[in-house]
Amino acid sequence: MKELLHSLLGTLTGTDPRDIRHALKRDHDELLELAEALCEGSGGANRRQRFDRFRELLRAHSRSEERTVYRALQRTGAEEAKDFANEGEVEHGSVDALLAKLSRMRDLDSEKAHAHFQVIKEMLEHHIEEEYGEMFGLLSQHFSAEELAQLGERFESAKGSLATRHRKPLAREEATA
Ligand SMILES: [Fe+2]
Numbered sequence: 001m002k003e004l005l006h007s008l009l010g011t012l013t014g015t016d017p018r019d020i021r022h023a024l025k026r027d028h029d030e031l032l033e034l035a036e037a038l039c040e041g042s043g044g045a046n047r048r049q050r051f052d053r054f055r056e057l058l059r060a061h062s063r064s065e066e067r068t069v070y071r072a073l074q075r076t077g078a079e080e081a082k083d084f085a086n087e088g089e090v091e092h093g094s095v096d097a098l099l100a101k102l103s104r105m106r107d108l109d110s111e112k113a114h115a116h117f118q119v120i121k122e123m124l125e126h127h128i129e130e131e132y133g134e135m136f137g138l139l140s141q142h143f144s145a146e147e148l149a150q151l152g153e154r155f156e157s158a159k160g161s162l163a164t165r166h167r168k169p170l171a172r173e174e175a176t177a
């Protein structure tokens with residue numbers, strides 16, 4: 001993972017700060033950090049807060065990534081790009097299912113919850129590694145610098161509108177859990 005990060009930083013150096021890959025990397029960094037913390041020891045109220053932030057960010061990131069990057073890759077018509085996007089969506093769905101199970105658990109410090117956090121962290125690391133190792137290259141291959149900047153702007157605005165729209169449903173879901 002560290003080697004990949006190094007080569008990734010090399011790839012991104014000097015690119016337009018609006019390039020979508022910068023925004024994706026910022027989210028990935030925070031998600032990996034939160035997943036790591038959720039796998040460690042107990043944390044009481046902190047743990048619940050961290051989980052809420054993790055769940056909210058992961059949902060906003062996944063949906064916005066699907067609607068902008070994955071959709072753009074599918075539209076290229078290139079087999080490799082379409083396969084990557086289709087498989088990525090399936091992986092997002094698997095993590096969503098585990099998150100939904102965790103959302104229904106009262107005790108986030110239980111052994112069962114810990115096992116779920118561990119599996120989610122491993123799936124996340126694998127998924128992000130593939131996005132750096134394959135998707136970032138596909139983006140360079142199929143899109144111009146200006147198109148990557150436009151994708152970045154669309155990604156940020158999709159995330160913004162999801163955050164506003166999800167505030168109420170999330171509160172409802174917690175109330176019935
Ligand atoms: Fe991602």
Ligand SMILES: [Fe+2]
Pocket residue numbers: 062065088092127131
């Ligand atoms: Fe993804």
